[in-house]
Amino acid sequence: MKRVHCTREILIMIPDEHDSMQFDSKARIIDITKRSEYEKYLHRCLVGPPAKRYKKRIEYLNRAIPNGFHKKLLIVDGDVDGTIEYAPSEVSYYPIIGDNVMVVNCIWVLRKAKGHNFGKLLVEDMIKSEKHSSCFAAIALEDHWSPWFRKWQMEKLGFKPLGSISVTHNAKYKGRIFSVYLMWMPVTEDAKPPVWNRQRLLEGITMCIAHPLYHPQTYKPRQILEEPYG
Numbered sequence: 001m002k003r004v005h006c007t008r009e010i011l012i013m014i015p016d017e018h019d020s021m022q023f024d025s026k027a028r029i030i031d032i033t034k035r036s037e038y039e040k041y042l043h044r045c046l047v048g049p050p051a052k053r054y055k056k057r058i059e060y061l062n063r064a065i066p067n068g069f070h071k072k073l074l075i076v077d078g079d080v081d082g083t084i085e086y087a088p089s090e091v092s093y094y095p096i097i098g099d100n101v102m103v104v105n106c107i108w109v110l111r112k113a114k115g116h117n118f119g120k121l122l123v124e125d126m127i128k129s130e131k132h133s134s135c136f137a138a139i140a141l142e143d144h145w146s147p148w149f150r151k152w153q154m155e156k157l158g159f160k161p162l163g164s165i166s167v168t169h170n171a172k173y174k175g176r177i178f179s180v181y182l183m184w185m186p187v188t189e190d191a192k193p194p195v196w197n198r199q200r201l202l203e204g205i206t207m208c209i210a211h212p213l214y215h216p217q218t219y220k221p222r223q224i225l226e227e228p229y230g
């Protein structure tokens with residue numbers, strides 16, 4: 001694989017003839033964290049309604065960007081077809097704790113762009129950018145009603161489960177039990193598995209309104225999730 005740096009922020013992957021990974025030469029990844037022309041994508045998801053500037057998201061970005069947060073877009077033939085967002089554990093979406101842990105807040109490749117290893121490309125680009133991290137972590141879901149963060153998909157991207165918690169949602173599909181997994185991918189030999197704060201996980205997250213563990217501002221109790229067996 002030949003890596004061509006066009007600017008500090010643009011990386012184009014061009015497959016050579018011996019390479020087994022098939023990346024489209026027209027695909028590129030842009031780090032939009034500090035690029036004003038892509039600012040709307042810092043506040044919104046890939047698809048859906050234009051983002052209203054959401055106070056909790058702005059507060060989060062103000063805290064996370066100076067401390068190592070990145071959001072990147074996958075652009076294929078000029079279309080935004082994927083994204084990855086990550087941050088050091090201290091400023092990530094999740095209450096994950098560990099040494100030198102970079103946490104994937106979100107990764108998404110649109111269905112129309114599937115089958116080209118773009119998910120893996122986004123993960124590899126993150127690993128290459130974050131050379132000082134000893135491991136990467138994420139969450140995964142099983143038996144959740146949405147198609148998001150499926151465990152088998154996160155495993156295909158290279159993450160392995162470290163533990164899980166069975167929960168119900170206090171506002172949706174009441175009584176339906178699903179599992180949240182703590183996933184990790186060590187990249188150094190001395191990487192130590194991260195842990196998480198289960199109690200804080202039950203509070204959900206406030207930084208992204210499209211997230212399956214989102215805690216709406218209108219839902220006043222502290223926890224959005226319960227441990228039915230806890």
Ligand SMILES: CC(C)(COP(=O)(O)OP(=O)(O)OC[C@H]1O[C@@H](n2cnc3c(N)ncnc32)[C@H](O)[C@@H]1OP(=O)(O)O)[C@@H](O)C(=O)NCCC(=O)NCCS
Binds near residue numbers: 114157212
């Ligand atoms: C997980 C995800 C990023 C993977 O991206 P992708 O570009 O489709 O996947 P890739 O082409 O990089 O493939 C990664 C691996 O998964 C496998 N894979 C992907 N889709 C698959 C499918 N439907 N069935 C079986 N295997 C599949 C690929 O074969 C590859 O495995 P391999 O290396 O063993 O060949 C993508 O499926 C996705 O965005 N899912 C939703 C993620 C999500 O919930 N985000 C939160 C939004 S709120």
